[in-house]
Amino acid sequence: MTLPSADEIRSRVAAAGVVGAGGAGFPAAVKLAARADIYLVNGAECEPLLKVDQQLAAEQAAWLLRGLQCGMAATGAAEGVIALKAKYQPAIAALTPLLPANIRIHILKDVYPAGDEVITIWMATGRRVPPGGLPLDIGVVVSNVQTLINVARAVDEAQPVTHRTLTVNGLVKRPVTLTLPLGTSMREALALAGGPSRDDVAYLDGGPMMGKLLSTLDQPVTKTTGGILALPADHVLIRRRRQPESALLAMARTVCEQCSLCTELCPRHLIGHELPPHLIVRAMNYRQMGASPSTVLAALTCSECGVCEAYACPVDISPLRVNQLLKRELRAKGLRYQGELRPADPMAEYRLLPSSRLIARLGLDLLNHKAPLSAQAYSPKEVTLPLRQHIGAPAQPCVAAGDQVEVGQLLARTPPGQLGAPLHASIAGRVSAVDADFITLQSQDTPCLTPSL
Ligand code: SF4
């Protein structure tokens, strides 16, 4: 099938409300307005326990390729690269016979964080994003698998984003990867996975390394929800997230032995960014915030991958959270990091953390279930749709309480002249509430819990 013009691709993607499904939800149409020479598909999915992209790339290989070709046409990229791990054999087997001459598969080492786009780009193309810079600075655009499938469906079928595929894994009775209407509650997603397999669990929204602790299961599934993980309530990953800032800083002050292991294993540092977590911790401990401004500002370039806290530090300090605290302060002051890219560590390739070691260190082996992709549909009785599921301004409602809507109908528009994405109905039914943050829809049907789930 021939491709529409670049303008037409962007317009269809914008109208469908496609946002980056693998991160903070950057509006895809804006990314497609850039000029690049390489379009990279980030299929690393390096967060242990999440099984979305690796399965979608196998099941929907043709859609993924089509989305990549749309992305290449819109950005002018001459080369397409699909970065996958060797263990994603079904995806590699499905994609390989379909590849045109200008698209190749790059096999990534099974290391963490292969899915940090700065690291993915380096591993798949040899190019290095400067600290504080963007992939576009070096001519690369990166999208994840689900984003590009959504792009292809928007371009070829004018299909808006109404569903999200996510993994429910860990301490659940039937680990599964589901495709759910946006706005379905996490509680329902968990029920579809059979519920928790024991009592004392806590939940993460996202992967074990970068996911957020869920305070309530009433939270809705959004365009950027990658997974729900049930972990033991006393697991180190949960305890760390619950540790108050004051305790975290007191611990850093009293036990940091300046061994510098956090810096030696920091992936960003390894590829030539200044980012030295051990020096940042020291500056924080001794309130030397003005003493080495470049060092402190380098906290802004931390990807929050968590290697320093989860693996490197021998005394259980979290340089990651120190960086998060600093980022808040530095951003509030409007400060930016402006250091240069340095030579990469000649051993960088060999010093990145093997995923198997990370999984073993975190005791996740027994929780890392296959979570097969389910084709079963689920129709919730009610969905709660946040007006902001993306970077930018919240969408502006164009429906009112009492209106009847069909699946895919426009509910809220991008405010004129602003960065954002529209929102569409994920179920058919009645608009039951519209407020400043959410639109709630109620279905007239009984919720359908499919028996095979
Ligand atoms: S979280 Fe730690 S290891 Fe990861 S980039 Fe930040 S400082 Fe480096």
Ligand code: SF4
């Ligand atoms: S690894 Fe831990 S103890 Fe060593 S310098 Fe970093 S924060 Fe301090």
